[in-house]
Amino acid sequence: MHGFIGEFFGTMILIVLGCGACASVNLKQSYGRGSNWWYISISWGLAVTMGVYVAGFLGSQGHLNPAVTIPYAIFGLFPWHSVLPYLSGQFFGAFVGAIIVIIQFYPQFKVTKTPKEGNTVGIFATRPAIKNGLFNFLSEFIATFAFIFILLNLGNFTSGLKPFMVGLVIAVIGTCLGSTTGFALNPARDWSPRLAYTILPVPNKGKGEWSYAWVPMLGPLAGSLFACWIEQLATI
Template sequence: MSSSDIFAGETIGTAVLILLGGGVCAAVTLKRSKALDAGWLAITFGWGFAVLTGAYIAHPSGAHLNPAVTIGLAMDGVTKWSDVPLYIGSQMLGAVIGATLVWVAYYGQFRAHLTDPEIVAETTGHEGIVDKSASPQAGPVLGVFSTGPEVRNVVQNLATEIIATAVLVLAILTQGLTKGLAVSGTGVLMTAFVVVGIGLSLGGPTGYAINPARDLGPRIVHALLPLPNKGGSDWGYAWIPVVGPLVGAALAAGIHKLAF
């Protein structure tokens, strides 16, 4: 596998992953969207189909689309450690591109949502002056871009991300035990369903980042985009959806080596 295959596959595939995954979050969250309030089922299946689409597009690179998956595969001996920086760098670039495209696709809805008097009242003081002391840690559209906890407890939030990512990476690693599964393309479909299952079962506490690039890249975009009344990017929480998935991936690789 060439460096150009890795760069193109991971950048484009991750961009599509975030475009479709962030897109379903925008569709469910933003005012003037036809899918407003469609609910958690729409989000979980939307992310599952996002993984499916991005992974098929990124087939030439191995379709990691996730630094945690890359680390897990490297620890298992499937991916060369020398290729890991290129994989992760490409995934981060793709995540930034994908999140920016969500903003472009939903530009009118972002403006309608963030200029709504009810939203403005949450993020500004009287007379439209920003009141930083009243601003929430997470702004009113941060959930379109990245994850956040329902109950802010560092130990629980970190544990949730570790457990959920360990399930994902272990499911990917054990596909190699079934001859021809990855080659047939069925493995990609199975991984997409695993992501849906994780979202339905373990997504409630933190929003199931299970992918450092999926969370960090779009959070950076949220911080940089000229969105009115967007509120905070919750940088105090941002390390959890990065560290948790990486630890979970290492845990999954260890379990795979010991058990199989």
């Protein structure tokens, strides 16, 4: 239960802060409207930092991400019996985090009446700058490979200032690699908020764009598996 609780609340905080930043940038009559890509990248980095701190204090390893949990288990870095509690916490926590963002910004959703004005699923989930399935997949693969490969060489990333370092990694990946697809890096971070936007009564909402959702699911998982494999080869 500690694993589930830590991952649930850590991922919830991650989404509340990260998607909150996206809502601030996109929705009308928000003070953050129109802020730039640095704002988004740094906000997501700090959101991950705070989520990892919360998760670690509550007893989990601060994965917050199926693309960490699943490859770590496959390569013997994490026990299989903990995979389901971690994944459950991540997906449920992300969904609840999205609900909180909808409540927080409900008046802003009401005055942002069309997707062209900023009321899109992009507040909650990723969208490509240029839609091209192969290259969108490769973008997520490459960005997640870099993220996981760095994590593997950080050691225990819940201790001391390590969560802050993880946040810096997220921010630099966002500024350097994330502008092509919005750097999901994390299937739970994308799918659960996308589902919340799709099924909940968000005023004036656009489409959930599920035809794209395979990219932020499979790209991060493939990139993280490849990173674990390369790390294993490098340390033989």
